[in-house]
Amino acid sequence: MSPAYPLPIPPLGHRKPLLELGGVDKVFNGSVTALQGMNLKVAQGDFISLLGPSGCGKSTALRLIAGLMRPSSGSITWSGGQAQGDLGVVFQEPTLMPWATVAQNVYLPFRLQGRPFQEVEDRIARALSLVGLENFHKAYPRELSGGMKMRVSIARAMVTEPRLILMDEPFAALDEITRHKLNNDLLDLREKLQCTVIFVTHSVFESVFLSDRIVVMAARPGRVSAELQVDEPYPRSEDFRTSARYAELCHMTSDALHVAMGEHQEAAE
Amino acid sequence: MSAAPAKPILDEEEARLARARRIDRIGKWAMPALMLIVAVIVWDRIVVINEIPKYILPRPGLVVETLINDFGTLSASAVVTMQITLMALAVAVIGGVGLAVFFAQSRFFEMAFYPFAVILQVTPVVSIAPLIFIYVDNRLVGLLLCAWIVAFFPILSNTTLGLNSTDHNLRDLYRIYGATRWQRLRYLQLPTALPYFLGGLRIAGGLSLIGAVVAEYVAGTGGIGSGLAFRILEAGYRLNIARMFAALLLIAALGVVIFAATSLLSHLLLRKWHESAIKREI
Incomplete structure (x- = not known):
């Protein structure tokens, strides 16, 4: 199987720019500031976690990047412009169509591009085998477990080999064992596809394990509080999860998160 | 397992x-x-x-006997009633779903026309029917119109509800992937609405039979009446109570057949994926 982009991801600081948020504000209904002055430069190959308490605007940031809302002020610029299929999204719920088989669900992004099924059948099969569901093409979502549904959702997000994949707390509703398994598999996928990911989470451990950049956000108003880098090289395995380095990084991230939350403790209580 | x-x-x-x-x-x-x-x-x-004399309440045996003896006329009438019912149901499906799709496309359209649909529904068909037969010369069209008025509303209201019940995340996903209005309707809204529509269809099936029978009563025995309701009226005038019961039996049978058919259709379309059609595995 040939990876989408054969070149390995260069180290942080040597990557080509992909997307830039410049001073993005979002004010709901003219009164509630969900996001204030967010600056973020996303480079090709980044795995960025947006980490923060609820109300910190991390989901708002994701929806802005997805183009589901427009910023009240500021700009979101794709280098080279944005084309259909540049973006894959995984929500907190699997968000599958219950009336369609697994293969038909994964076919959706292509179907909306008007491409016939036969033409992309191989790519769908490849996406499904990448998430370990090669024997479930004809299954209906209700026949799958929560973790398997999430895999279908991930396969759908990456089947078009998008430039950017957005994930909004995709594993929050899953049990610990399934979540660890999917974390490992997600890093495997990243290795194979060399894709860029923005991952929203409220778990310090998840963000450290997965990402090479952690953007810590604070609430009321939602804003970026700090950015950390996780310099542990990929591929990361279970060994990393139990290493002293991992514990140290979690500690640092946790401190940064506490600073972010401490600033507005009264408001957060 | x-x-x-x-x-x-x-x-x-x-x-x-x-x-x-x-x-x-x-x-x-x-x-x-x-x-x-x-x-x-x-x-x-x-x-x-x-x-009890048979011109007041016949014995069940006599009803069956009449049904067999008069089966020629009665079955021909049943065919007529069934035809009107099915045609009305077909028009109700086309009209109900069509209007629901229009409603789903434009909130303003819905605001403007929904009240008409409600008024049409809450006014008893018996009271509209005489007017319809004054304005509509063709008796068949009149009958159809009456049955349609009764039958289309459950389809319209259920389908509208279904079209508006799409999963919000799925709708976001369609937007992110740049789906056109038509794609969203075809691949997202219509499948979501299917179970709702089928629920409406089951109700409408029974209602269209009621509409057809009521319309026949109102249209009266004049003209070229030959449906089951006409047979009941006719038999009533002749105090042939057994025949009234026989015709009634046929109408009930038609109703059961329609219900069974719509239930079967619903089961066949939903059995693969919808909760209502899936046996619970313990």
């Missing part, structure tokens, strides 16, 4: 549950059949014991 163990261990509770399930399975068809037979016997006894 897995194959049964070689030596099944059936504890007391499981054995009791298994027995209850077996009884349940037999009872499901045996109970209604038994009660029907009992009801017919009671009917027969009441007539015999009280010596």
